[in-house]
Structure formats: structure tokens, C-alpha cells
Amino acid sequence: MIHDDRPPAVRLRSARLAYGDRVLWDGLDLDVMPGEFVAVLGPNGSGKTSLLRVLLGLQPLSGGEVEIGGTAVRRGSRRIGYIPQQRAVDSTVTVRGTDLVGLGLDGHRWGLGLRGRADRRRRVREAVEAVNATGYASRPLGLLSGGEQQRLRVAQALVGAPDVLLCDEPLLSLDLASQRMVSELIAESARDRDAAVVFVTHEINPVLPVVDRVLYLVDGRFRIGPPDEVMTSEVLSELYRTPVRVLRLGDRIMVMAESGHRVDLGGGLETEQPHHVSDETEGRQP
Ligand SMILES: Nc1ncnc2c1ncn2[C@@H]1O[C@H](COP(=O)(O)OP(=O)(O)OP(=O)(O)O)[C@@H](O)[C@H]1O
Secondary structure, eight states, rough: OOOSOOOOOOOOEEEEETTEEEEEEEEEEEEOOOOOOEEEESTTTSSHHHHHHTTTSSSSSSSEEEEEEEOOOOTTTTEEEEEEEOOOOOOOOOOOOHHHTTTTSOOHHHHHHHHHHHHHHHHHHHHHTTTTTTTTTSSBGGSOOHHHHHHHHHHHHHHHSSEEEEETTTTOOOOHHHHHHHHHHHHHHHTTOOOOOEEESSOOOGGGGGGSSSEEETTEEEEEEEEEHSHHHHHHHHTSSSEEEEEEEEEEHHHHHEEEEEEETTTTTEEEEOOOOGGOOOOOOO
């Protein structure tokens, strides 16, 4: 194993988060290294967004420690880029894509002089180019597709060259092709800059090709590891405390309750899509 003596981009030690009597997670130890992509999965209410809020410095831990790049978390830190949930903006919104991307830069750092303004414009142009959005970045946001808007949000999160990119379900309401495109874009852009990614999602398939490790949270229990170690029938049955089967179908993972019903990773056990599965198709993990 290559020795890496840089501090982890994200470090959690014995981390605990509770709201009153309700413990979301406890004893959470996690180091995310620069350039690493970690997906956070789990059903509704398992504390995925709360974890991002802790890393953003918006929510104090109830116990344990959290650091970003070797120092205490701080609200508004420039070391962190944040990509929110995809939400289409109203068609009347006239803010241009480049203006949105520019919001990712701290104005004070660039000054108001000609030089500062030129540097700022260059940084915005480069970030827009990096997400292949040059063709439409000067148009009003309200006239762009959901996928185009989300590319610009990726550029906004990356323009300040953060060490850590936090993503809160950035693929919601995108079509399948855009989901893959946006997740690959986030992974490639982060890797190019050696930024770590913590990516909350209820659907692992769009990010499966780019994920290094998974943190799977269910009702206070959790597992951390590469997808092949965590996304197994044994581990998920333990986490969900009900028999669960994990199937590999080509490059997709399906999680089913033993009854044959598909499990929605974000919404607990799903009952609307009965699905018969024969033993021969069951994906055994290596
Ligand atoms: N400030 C708060 N005070 C009390 N309870 C809270 C607070 N913030 C979140 N919760 C509760 O903590 C639980 C976890 O919320 P969180 O948003 O982190 O879950 P999640 O895994 O992101 O869920 P989802 O997939 O539905 O977005 C929820 O039951 C929520 O109601």
C-alpha cells in the first residue's frame, strides 16, 4: 500500500450525532483521503444529510471529533465545495450560468481592481470549460435543462478549488443519462484536483463506476468499505435486520427483500415492484 502522509481530507473519530434521545450514528470512524470518492447510502432519516451538515460546520457533533484537512470544521470554509440537490429553477430566472459559477468565488480574495476582476473572470471561464458548459453558460438559468443547470452547479462548487466536495443527492430528478454524466463529471473533476468527494445518494448505480468506498447507514448501524464488501446480501441483511438479497445484473446492483420485492435504498423496503429472482441469477460477491 502506498504511504500517504497527507492529513485525510475528512476525518471523523468516534463521531456521534443524536437529536434528543434519537441517536443517528455513534462510533463513526472515517478517513476520506484526497482524491477519494465515498458514497453515503441509506434509507430516509438515517442521517446522511446530517453528516454533510456536520462536515459543513452547520451541525455540531454530540460526541467525538471531526476535521477537514487536518483542522477543525468551520462554517463557510473555502476548503469545501457543496453541490445541493438538483432542483430545476423557474423558467423566469434570468441569472446567467456564469453568474452562478462566480458565486463560488470569495469576492474579497479577488479584489475589485481590474487585475482581480480579470483573474476572477478567468477562473469562472476555466471552471465552465471544465464541465463543458461553455456553449450555454451565458444564457439565463431558467432556460437551461436540469442536467445543464446541474453541470453549472458542479462548476460553482469547484471554482474555488476546494479540498472536499460535499454532494447532497445531486442526481435527484435527472434522467438516467444525465445522472451518469453528472456523477462522472463530479468524480473526474475532483480527481483532477485531488479533491475528496462525499456523495449522498439513495441510488448507488449511477455512481457505482466511480465509487471507491461506501458508507451505508441504516437506523444507527453502519458499514464502510468498497462496494463489493458492503453491497452484499450478508452485510445488508445485517444492517436492515431483515433478509435482503443483493443481485448483480451486468453493471447494476439490485437490492431485494427476501420476499422478492425490490428494496429502494432511499426509502426502505419497496413493495410495488414484485420481482421473481431465481437462485442462478444471484450475484455472489468475490
Ligand atoms: N435539527 C434537527 N433536530 C431534530 N431532528 C432532526 C434535525 N435534523 C434532522 N433531524 C432528524 O434526523 C433524522 C435524520 O435526518 P437526515 O436529513 O440527516 O436524514 P437523511 O438520511 O438525509 O434522510 P433523507 O434520505 O430522507 O434525506 C430525521 O429523522 C430528521 O427528522
